[in-house]
Amino acid sequence: MKRLLFVLVGILVPLVVSAQENQYLIGESDLLEISVWGEDTLSRQVTVRSDGYISLPLAGDLKAADKTPSQLQSDIETAIAKYVKEPHCAVIVLEPRSKRVYVEGQVNQPGEYILDRGMVITQIISRAGGFNEWADTDDIVILRREKGEQIRIKVNYPKIVKGKHENIPIHPGDTIIVP
Incomplete structure (x- = not known):
């Protein structure tokens, strides 16, 4: 046995x-x-x-x-x-505690997600079930820690989808806020 x-x-x-x-x-x-x-x-x-x-x-x-x-x-x-x-x-x-990201606000499934290598903002928003009807997709913010300080990255999602802005890579520990 x-x-x-x-x-x-x-x-x-x-x-x-x-x-x-x-x-x-x-x-x-x-x-x-x-x-x-x-x-x-x-x-x-x-x-x-x-x-x-x-x-x-x-x-x-x-x-x-x-x-x-x-x-x-x-x-x-x-x-x-x-x-x-x-x-x-x-x-x-x-x-996999080191690869977590957080999506908050006006998405269908806010919460904590495991980040796969190379993920970008469009993919993590999709994982969070997409936007709900109240989402302001022009003013999304990514909170990120760099060199011990928190920075804010403004995101205009419609411009990313239209190809006018680069799709933003997501880093472990990021918090994405959809107002």
Whole structure:
């Protein structure tokens, strides 16, 4: 039974990691599940620290930020290889906390959204269900933190849609306000 479980985990976990690695770079505050086969004491959930590192027994501090789950998996296996014979582990992003954006105001589904790499304002507004009937699409504001200060970016959505203005890239932590 135990062998069957390891075979199933060995098949399923790489699929999860493969799906994640094409789309996701780990960031600060992300919650990760680290599973080391046959070493329950090393398996755990960890949060990526503000310096971009995680701490694991035997492995010490490892840089996690700006790596895919597959890259971090390889780093962990290398780090614990001195102590664990033929280590195999999996890294799963349980909560992608570093890639959140917020859409508030006159949209159909205001709230918190997970930001995919390369998203622009038209895509995040679409994710929020589009504008409701009271939206003032000429005066949208993006609140963004840059170098420790909050900046306001004014957005004229109709001009973006007509191709008269560039579609604005959205950054992790942005708040989009639709008056």
